[in-house]
Amino acid sequence: MxxxxxxxxxxxxSYPAYTSVLSQVLGDSVDEKEIYDQLKVSFSHAIDYYGLSEKQINEINNLNKLISPNxxxxxxxxxxxxxxxxxxxxxxxxxxxxxxxxxxxxxxxxxxxxxxxxxxxxxxxxxxxxxxxxxxxxxxxxxxxxxxxxxxxxxxxxxxxxxxxxxxxxxxxxxxxxxxxxxxxxxxxxx
CATH class of the missing domain: 3.40.50.1000 (HAD superfamily/HAD-like)
Structure with missing residues (x-):
């Protein structure tokens, strides 16, 4: 097969790590379960859902690079x-x-x-x-x-x-x- x-x-x-990163960028006012659910649709969906700016997207990309394989x-x-x-x-x-x-x-x-x-x-x-x-x-x-x-x-x-x-x-x-x-x-x- x-x-x-x-x-x-x-x-x-990997979604718990990505959720943590997005939560860090969005701040404490957004529920992590909601973030997780939006990411599970797709990253581009989450970008649109939260209306992320180019600056926030760059911050997310930079923080994602710091995620350890562990x-x-x-x-x-x-x-x-x-x-x-x-x-x-x-x-x-x-x-x-x-x-x-x-x-x-x-x-x-x-x-x-x-x-x-x-x-x-x-x-x-x-x-x-x-x-x-x-x-x-x-x-x-x-x-x-x-x-x-x-x-x-x-x-x-x-x-x-x-x-x-x-x-x-x-x-x-x-x-x-x-x-x-x-x-x-x-x-x-x-x-």
Whole structure:
């Protein structure tokens, strides 16, 4: 099975760190749960929702660079899936350097045969061009993401989709915990 993964919020629990950064920029008057919820839609959605200025966006970007890989932890049991898959690839809006730093920190670079990052010049999700590229190269069987925009390109291409910690009915499968992943695998293989 060849799996295309989103990075933030799917492989790694990064949103608490990003929420903290945005909270620091917005100040104490904004609830962190609300910030988290807006970030889970997308970073650009949060920018629009809070009406962030260019100065605030630059401050966020600078603070994000200070986040340590120790602050971005892998989700429980995801490594079992990475070892199970025939191929794992990543499609993320994160920089290649940022992704590589975290993967190397956890010794997970060995699990991925390819990745597309913001540095590669593809349009942002939900545009499907990066997915087309990875699918043509690696014959993707399943796309796993935590947000609707992570799976929409796969749906467009007819690839099976799985949402992690998200209950949107657009996904073929939904997981609250990666321990349940192998139930999904059995269903995918049966089709």
């Amino acid at each position: 060849n799996i295309l993964w989103d990075f933030d919020g799917t492989l790694f629990d 602050d971005i932890t892998p989700f429980e049991s995801v490594e079992k899936i990475l070892t199970f898959a025939d191929k794992n690839v990543i499609m993320t809006h994160k920089s290649r350097a940022g992704v590589s730093a975290i993967l190397n920190h956890y010794g997970w670079d060995k699990y991925f045969v390819d990745m597309v990052t913001i540095d590669d010049g593809f349009p942002r999700k939900p545009d499907s061009l990066s997915y087309v590229y990875l699918h043509q190269k690696h014959h993707i069987d399943l796309v796993i993401g935590d947000r609707l925009l992570d799976i929409l390109p796969a749906k467009e291409l007819g690839i099976q989709t799985c949402l992690f910690q998200n209950t949107n009915d657009a996904a073929d499968y939904q997981l609250s915990h990666y321990e349940d992943f192998f139930k999904v695998v059995n269903i995918v293989k049966a089709q």
